[in-house]
Amino acid sequence: MSTPAHDEVRVAVVEDQPLFRSMLERSLGEQPGLRVVTSVATVTEALRTLRPGSADVAVLDIDLPDGNGISLGVTLRRRIPTLGILLLSAHDAMDLLLDLPPDVASGWSYLSKNSSTSEELLVSAVRATAVGKTVLDPVLLDRVTPRAGSDVARLTQRQYEVLRLLASGLSNAGIGERLGITEKSVQNHVNALYATLGIDADPARNPRVSAALRLLEETGPAV
Incomplete structure:
Protein backbone atom coordinates (compact mmCIF):
# COMPACT_ATOMS: atom_id res chain seq x y z
CA MET A 1 0.00 0.00 0.00
CA SER A 2 1.22 3.49 -0.79
CA THR A 3 0.16 7.12 -0.99
CA PRO A 4 -2.84 7.64 -3.29
CA ALA A 5 -1.76 8.88 -6.72
CA HIS A 6 -4.41 11.61 -6.68
CA ASP A 7 -4.63 14.72 -4.51
CA GLU A 8 -7.53 13.72 -2.29
CA VAL A 9 -8.23 10.76 -0.02
CA ARG A 10 -11.47 9.05 -1.04
CA VAL A 11 -13.40 7.64 1.91
CA ALA A 12 -16.13 5.02 2.05
CA VAL A 13 -18.31 4.90 5.17
CA VAL A 14 -20.20 1.75 6.22
CA GLU A 15 -22.23 2.45 9.37
CA ASP A 16 -25.78 1.33 10.14
CA GLN A 17 -26.66 3.97 12.75
CA PRO A 18 -28.05 6.92 10.73
CA LEU A 19 -27.02 9.62 13.21
CA PHE A 20 -23.45 8.36 13.58
CA ARG A 21 -23.20 7.83 9.82
CA SER A 22 -24.27 11.43 9.23
CA MET A 23 -21.68 12.61 11.74
CA LEU A 24 -18.96 10.67 9.95
CA GLU A 25 -20.03 12.02 6.56
CA ARG A 26 -20.00 15.60 7.84
CA SER A 27 -16.79 15.36 9.86
CA LEU A 28 -14.83 13.71 7.06
CA GLY A 29 -16.44 15.52 4.13
CA GLU A 30 -15.60 18.95 5.56
CA GLN A 31 -11.87 18.19 5.78
CA PRO A 32 -9.56 19.51 3.07
CA GLY A 33 -8.15 16.69 1.01
CA LEU A 34 -10.84 14.19 2.06
CA ARG A 35 -13.94 13.23 0.07
CA VAL A 36 -16.67 10.80 1.11
CA VAL A 37 -17.40 8.84 -2.06
CA THR A 38 -19.98 6.44 -0.65
CA SER A 39 -21.90 6.08 2.60
CA VAL A 40 -23.99 2.97 3.19
CA ALA A 41 -25.50 1.00 6.06
CA THR A 42 -24.96 -2.67 5.23
CA VAL A 43 -22.44 -5.25 4.04
CA THR A 44 -24.60 -5.90 0.98
CA GLU A 45 -24.60 -2.23 -0.04
CA ALA A 46 -20.85 -1.92 0.54
CA LEU A 47 -20.06 -4.93 -1.64
CA ARG A 48 -22.33 -3.59 -4.36
CA THR A 49 -20.87 -0.08 -4.43
CA LEU A 50 -17.15 -0.51 -3.68
CA ARG A 51 -15.04 -1.47 -6.67
CA PRO A 52 -11.31 -1.22 -7.45
CA GLY A 53 -10.31 2.41 -7.83
CA SER A 54 -13.38 3.75 -6.01
CA ALA A 55 -11.88 4.51 -2.56
CA ASP A 56 -8.60 4.74 -0.66
CA VAL A 57 -9.91 3.93 2.82
CA ALA A 58 -13.08 2.36 4.21
CA VAL A 59 -14.42 3.30 7.64
CA LEU A 60 -16.33 0.23 8.81
CA ASP A 61 -18.53 -0.35 11.83
CA ILE A 62 -17.77 -3.82 13.19
CA ASP A 63 -21.42 -4.59 14.02
CA LEU A 64 -23.58 -4.38 10.90
CA PRO A 65 -27.13 -5.71 10.45
CA ASP A 66 -26.21 -8.28 7.79
CA GLY A 67 -22.69 -9.20 8.83
CA ASN A 68 -19.62 -7.71 10.45
CA GLY A 69 -17.06 -5.12 9.45
CA ILE A 70 -14.07 -7.41 9.87
CA SER A 71 -15.28 -10.00 7.35
CA LEU A 72 -16.36 -7.17 5.08
CA GLY A 73 -12.93 -5.60 5.37
CA VAL A 74 -11.19 -8.85 4.46
CA THR A 75 -13.42 -9.25 1.40
CA LEU A 76 -12.88 -5.65 0.33
CA ARG A 77 -9.10 -5.85 0.78
CA ARG A 78 -8.94 -8.95 -1.40
CA ARG A 79 -11.01 -7.13 -3.99
CA ILE A 80 -9.11 -3.82 -3.60
CA PRO A 81 -5.58 -4.58 -2.26
CA THR A 82 -4.70 -0.89 -1.82
CA LEU A 83 -7.73 -0.13 0.36
CA GLY A 84 -7.04 0.90 3.95
CA ILE A 85 -9.50 -0.33 6.60
CA LEU A 86 -10.44 1.69 9.70
CA LEU A 87 -12.65 -0.30 12.08
CA LEU A 88 -15.02 1.40 14.52
CA SER A 89 -16.73 -0.36 17.40
CA ALA A 90 -18.72 0.43 20.51
CA HIS A 91 -16.79 -2.37 22.23
CA ASP A 92 -13.11 -2.88 22.96
CA ALA A 93 -12.39 -5.33 20.15
CA MET A 94 -8.90 -4.15 19.21
CA ASP A 95 -7.43 -7.64 19.68
CA LEU A 96 -9.39 -8.79 16.62
CA LEU A 97 -6.69 -7.19 14.47
CA LEU A 98 -4.37 -10.00 15.56
CA ASP A 99 -6.60 -12.62 13.92
CA LEU A 100 -6.61 -11.14 10.42
CA PRO A 101 -5.54 -13.42 7.55
CA PRO A 102 -1.86 -12.80 6.74
CA ASP A 103 -2.55 -11.76 3.13
CA VAL A 104 -4.59 -8.74 4.26
CA ALA A 105 -3.14 -8.01 7.71
CA SER A 106 -1.44 -4.68 6.93
CA GLY A 107 -3.18 -1.33 6.64
CA TRP A 108 -5.87 -1.86 9.29
CA SER A 109 -6.66 0.56 12.11
CA TYR A 110 -9.03 0.53 15.07
CA LEU A 111 -10.83 3.26 17.01
CA SER A 112 -13.44 2.88 19.74
CA LYS A 113 -16.66 4.84 19.31
CA ASN A 114 -16.80 5.27 23.07
CA SER A 115 -13.31 6.55 23.81
CA SER A 116 -12.01 8.16 20.63
CA THR A 117 -14.66 10.71 19.76
CA SER A 118 -12.18 13.42 18.75
CA GLU A 119 -12.68 14.61 15.18
CA GLU A 120 -8.96 15.35 14.94
CA LEU A 121 -8.08 11.75 15.85
CA LEU A 122 -10.65 10.34 13.44
CA VAL A 123 -9.35 12.44 10.56
CA SER A 124 -5.69 11.67 11.27
CA ALA A 125 -6.51 7.94 11.51
CA VAL A 126 -8.29 8.05 8.15
CA ARG A 127 -5.36 9.80 6.49
CA ALA A 128 -2.81 7.39 8.01
CA THR A 129 -4.83 4.28 7.19
CA ALA A 130 -5.27 5.41 3.58
CA VAL A 131 -1.49 5.12 3.06
CA GLY A 132 -1.10 1.72 4.72
CA LYS A 133 -0.34 2.70 8.32
CA THR A 134 -1.90 1.12 11.41
CA VAL A 135 -3.48 3.37 14.04
CA LEU A 136 -4.62 1.89 17.34
CA ASP A 137 -6.99 3.64 19.73
CA PRO A 138 -4.75 5.74 22.02
CA VAL A 139 -7.23 5.72 24.92
CA LEU A 140 -7.39 1.92 24.87
CA LEU A 141 -3.59 1.73 24.65
CA ASP A 142 -3.40 3.80 27.84
Whole structure:
Protein backbone atom coordinates (compact mmCIF):
# COMPACT_ATOMS: atom_id res chain seq x y z
CA MET A 1 0.00 0.00 0.00
CA SER A 2 1.22 3.49 -0.79
CA THR A 3 0.16 7.12 -0.99
CA PRO A 4 -2.84 7.64 -3.29
CA ALA A 5 -1.76 8.88 -6.72
CA HIS A 6 -4.41 11.61 -6.68
CA ASP A 7 -4.63 14.72 -4.51
CA GLU A 8 -7.53 13.72 -2.29
CA VAL A 9 -8.23 10.76 -0.02
CA ARG A 10 -11.47 9.05 -1.04
CA VAL A 11 -13.40 7.64 1.91
CA ALA A 12 -16.13 5.02 2.05
CA VAL A 13 -18.31 4.90 5.17
CA VAL A 14 -20.20 1.75 6.22
CA GLU A 15 -22.23 2.45 9.37
CA ASP A 16 -25.78 1.33 10.14
CA GLN A 17 -26.66 3.97 12.75
CA PRO A 18 -28.05 6.92 10.73
CA LEU A 19 -27.02 9.62 13.21
CA PHE A 20 -23.45 8.36 13.58
CA ARG A 21 -23.20 7.83 9.82
CA SER A 22 -24.27 11.43 9.23
CA MET A 23 -21.68 12.61 11.74
CA LEU A 24 -18.96 10.67 9.95
CA GLU A 25 -20.03 12.02 6.56
CA ARG A 26 -20.00 15.60 7.84
CA SER A 27 -16.79 15.36 9.86
CA LEU A 28 -14.83 13.71 7.06
CA GLY A 29 -16.44 15.52 4.13
CA GLU A 30 -15.60 18.95 5.56
CA GLN A 31 -11.87 18.19 5.78
CA PRO A 32 -9.56 19.51 3.07
CA GLY A 33 -8.15 16.69 1.01
CA LEU A 34 -10.84 14.19 2.06
CA ARG A 35 -13.94 13.23 0.07
CA VAL A 36 -16.67 10.80 1.11
CA VAL A 37 -17.40 8.84 -2.06
CA THR A 38 -19.98 6.44 -0.65
CA SER A 39 -21.90 6.08 2.60
CA VAL A 40 -23.99 2.97 3.19
CA ALA A 41 -25.50 1.00 6.06
CA THR A 42 -24.96 -2.67 5.23
CA VAL A 43 -22.44 -5.25 4.04
CA THR A 44 -24.60 -5.90 0.98
CA GLU A 45 -24.60 -2.23 -0.04
CA ALA A 46 -20.85 -1.92 0.54
CA LEU A 47 -20.06 -4.93 -1.64
CA ARG A 48 -22.33 -3.59 -4.36
CA THR A 49 -20.87 -0.08 -4.43
CA LEU A 50 -17.15 -0.51 -3.68
CA ARG A 51 -15.04 -1.47 -6.67
CA PRO A 52 -11.31 -1.22 -7.45
CA GLY A 53 -10.31 2.41 -7.83
CA SER A 54 -13.38 3.75 -6.01
CA ALA A 55 -11.88 4.51 -2.56
CA ASP A 56 -8.60 4.74 -0.66
CA VAL A 57 -9.91 3.93 2.82
CA ALA A 58 -13.08 2.36 4.21
CA VAL A 59 -14.42 3.30 7.64
CA LEU A 60 -16.33 0.23 8.81
CA ASP A 61 -18.53 -0.35 11.83
CA ILE A 62 -17.77 -3.82 13.19
CA ASP A 63 -21.42 -4.59 14.02
CA LEU A 64 -23.58 -4.38 10.90
CA PRO A 65 -27.13 -5.71 10.45
CA ASP A 66 -26.21 -8.28 7.79
CA GLY A 67 -22.69 -9.20 8.83
CA ASN A 68 -19.62 -7.71 10.45
CA GLY A 69 -17.06 -5.12 9.45
CA ILE A 70 -14.07 -7.41 9.87
CA SER A 71 -15.28 -10.00 7.35
CA LEU A 72 -16.36 -7.17 5.08
CA GLY A 73 -12.93 -5.60 5.37
CA VAL A 74 -11.19 -8.85 4.46
CA THR A 75 -13.42 -9.25 1.40
CA LEU A 76 -12.88 -5.65 0.33
CA ARG A 77 -9.10 -5.85 0.78
CA ARG A 78 -8.94 -8.95 -1.40
CA ARG A 79 -11.01 -7.13 -3.99
CA ILE A 80 -9.11 -3.82 -3.60
CA PRO A 81 -5.58 -4.58 -2.26
CA THR A 82 -4.70 -0.89 -1.82
CA LEU A 83 -7.73 -0.13 0.36
CA GLY A 84 -7.04 0.90 3.95
CA ILE A 85 -9.50 -0.33 6.60
CA LEU A 86 -10.44 1.69 9.70
CA LEU A 87 -12.65 -0.30 12.08
CA LEU A 88 -15.02 1.40 14.52
CA SER A 89 -16.73 -0.36 17.40
CA ALA A 90 -18.72 0.43 20.51
CA HIS A 91 -16.79 -2.37 22.23
CA ASP A 92 -13.11 -2.88 22.96
CA ALA A 93 -12.39 -5.33 20.15
CA MET A 94 -8.90 -4.15 19.21
CA ASP A 95 -7.43 -7.64 19.68
CA LEU A 96 -9.39 -8.79 16.62
CA LEU A 97 -6.69 -7.19 14.47
CA LEU A 98 -4.37 -10.00 15.56
CA ASP A 99 -6.60 -12.62 13.92
CA LEU A 100 -6.61 -11.14 10.42
CA PRO A 101 -5.54 -13.42 7.55
CA PRO A 102 -1.86 -12.80 6.74
CA ASP A 103 -2.55 -11.76 3.13
CA VAL A 104 -4.59 -8.74 4.26
CA ALA A 105 -3.14 -8.01 7.71
CA SER A 106 -1.44 -4.68 6.93
CA GLY A 107 -3.18 -1.33 6.64
CA TRP A 108 -5.87 -1.86 9.29
CA SER A 109 -6.66 0.56 12.11
CA TYR A 110 -9.03 0.53 15.07
CA LEU A 111 -10.83 3.26 17.01
CA SER A 112 -13.44 2.88 19.74
CA LYS A 113 -16.66 4.84 19.31
CA ASN A 114 -16.80 5.27 23.07
CA SER A 115 -13.31 6.55 23.81
CA SER A 116 -12.01 8.16 20.63
CA THR A 117 -14.66 10.71 19.76
CA SER A 118 -12.18 13.42 18.75
CA GLU A 119 -12.68 14.61 15.18
CA GLU A 120 -8.96 15.35 14.94
CA LEU A 121 -8.08 11.75 15.85
CA LEU A 122 -10.65 10.34 13.44
CA VAL A 123 -9.35 12.44 10.56
CA SER A 124 -5.69 11.67 11.27
CA ALA A 125 -6.51 7.94 11.51
CA VAL A 126 -8.29 8.05 8.15
CA ARG A 127 -5.36 9.80 6.49
CA ALA A 128 -2.81 7.39 8.01
CA THR A 129 -4.83 4.28 7.19
CA ALA A 130 -5.27 5.41 3.58
CA VAL A 131 -1.49 5.12 3.06
CA GLY A 132 -1.10 1.72 4.72
CA LYS A 133 -0.34 2.70 8.32
CA THR A 134 -1.90 1.12 11.41
CA VAL A 135 -3.48 3.37 14.04
CA LEU A 136 -4.62 1.89 17.34
CA ASP A 137 -6.99 3.64 19.73
CA PRO A 138 -4.75 5.74 22.02
CA VAL A 139 -7.23 5.72 24.92
CA LEU A 140 -7.39 1.92 24.87
CA LEU A 141 -3.59 1.73 24.65
CA ASP A 142 -3.40 3.80 27.84
CA ARG A 143 -5.28 1.01 29.63
CA VAL A 144 -2.88 -1.83 28.84
CA THR A 145 0.45 -2.92 30.27
CA PRO A 146 3.18 -5.23 28.91
CA ARG A 147 2.79 -8.93 29.61
CA ALA A 148 5.45 -10.35 31.93
CA GLY A 149 8.27 -12.01 30.05
CA SER A 150 7.36 -10.45 26.70
CA ASP A 151 9.77 -8.53 24.49
CA VAL A 152 7.65 -5.41 24.98
CA ALA A 153 8.23 -5.74 28.73
CA ARG A 154 11.98 -5.49 28.05
CA LEU A 155 11.66 -1.99 26.60
CA THR A 156 12.73 1.01 28.67
CA GLN A 157 9.97 3.28 29.91
CA ARG A 158 10.86 5.86 27.24
CA GLN A 159 10.93 3.24 24.48
CA TYR A 160 7.53 1.98 25.60
CA GLU A 161 6.14 5.54 25.51
CA VAL A 162 7.51 5.98 21.99
CA LEU A 163 6.05 2.63 20.89
CA ARG A 164 2.62 3.52 22.25
CA LEU A 165 2.61 6.89 20.48
CA LEU A 166 3.89 5.27 17.28
CA ALA A 167 1.01 2.78 17.48
CA SER A 168 -1.39 5.70 17.92
CA GLY A 169 -0.39 6.91 14.47
CA LEU A 170 1.96 9.76 15.36
CA SER A 171 4.96 10.54 13.18
CA ASN A 172 8.43 10.85 14.68
CA ALA A 173 8.00 14.63 14.68
CA GLY A 174 4.64 14.28 16.43
CA ILE A 175 6.11 11.91 19.02
CA GLY A 176 8.98 14.32 19.66
CA GLU A 177 6.57 17.19 20.16
CA ARG A 178 4.43 15.15 22.55
CA LEU A 179 7.41 14.01 24.64
CA GLY A 180 9.45 17.20 24.40
CA ILE A 181 12.44 15.53 22.73
CA THR A 182 14.11 15.94 19.33
CA GLU A 183 13.02 14.02 16.26
CA LYS A 184 16.52 12.51 16.14
CA SER A 185 16.07 11.21 19.69
CA VAL A 186 12.74 9.68 18.69
CA GLN A 187 14.38 7.88 15.76
CA ASN A 188 17.06 6.53 18.09
CA HIS A 189 14.37 5.18 20.43
CA VAL A 190 12.47 3.69 17.47
CA ASN A 191 15.60 1.94 16.22
CA ALA A 192 16.29 0.59 19.72
CA LEU A 193 12.78 -0.75 20.21
CA TYR A 194 12.86 -2.37 16.76
CA ALA A 195 16.06 -4.15 17.82
CA THR A 196 14.55 -5.31 21.12
CA LEU A 197 11.40 -6.56 19.40
CA GLY A 198 13.38 -8.20 16.58
CA ILE A 199 11.56 -6.20 13.91
CA ASP A 200 13.15 -6.08 10.48
CA ALA A 201 13.53 -2.49 9.33
CA ASP A 202 12.79 -3.48 5.70
CA PRO A 203 10.41 -0.68 4.58
CA ALA A 204 8.58 -3.12 2.29
CA ARG A 205 7.25 -4.80 5.45
CA ASN A 206 6.31 -1.50 7.17
CA PRO A 207 8.11 -1.90 10.50
CA ARG A 208 5.83 0.65 12.20
CA VAL A 209 2.83 -1.57 11.48
CA SER A 210 4.74 -4.61 12.77
CA ALA A 211 5.65 -2.71 15.95
CA ALA A 212 2.05 -1.62 16.54
CA LEU A 213 0.80 -5.18 16.20
CA ARG A 214 3.51 -6.48 18.55
CA LEU A 215 2.36 -3.92 21.12
CA LEU A 216 -1.19 -5.20 20.74
CA GLU A 217 -0.07 -8.82 20.97
CA GLU A 218 2.19 -8.48 24.02
CA THR A 219 0.08 -6.27 26.28
CA GLY A 220 -3.01 -6.88 28.37
CA PRO A 221 -5.39 -4.96 30.62
CA ALA A 222 -3.68 -3.11 33.46
CA VAL A 223 -4.42 -4.63 36.87
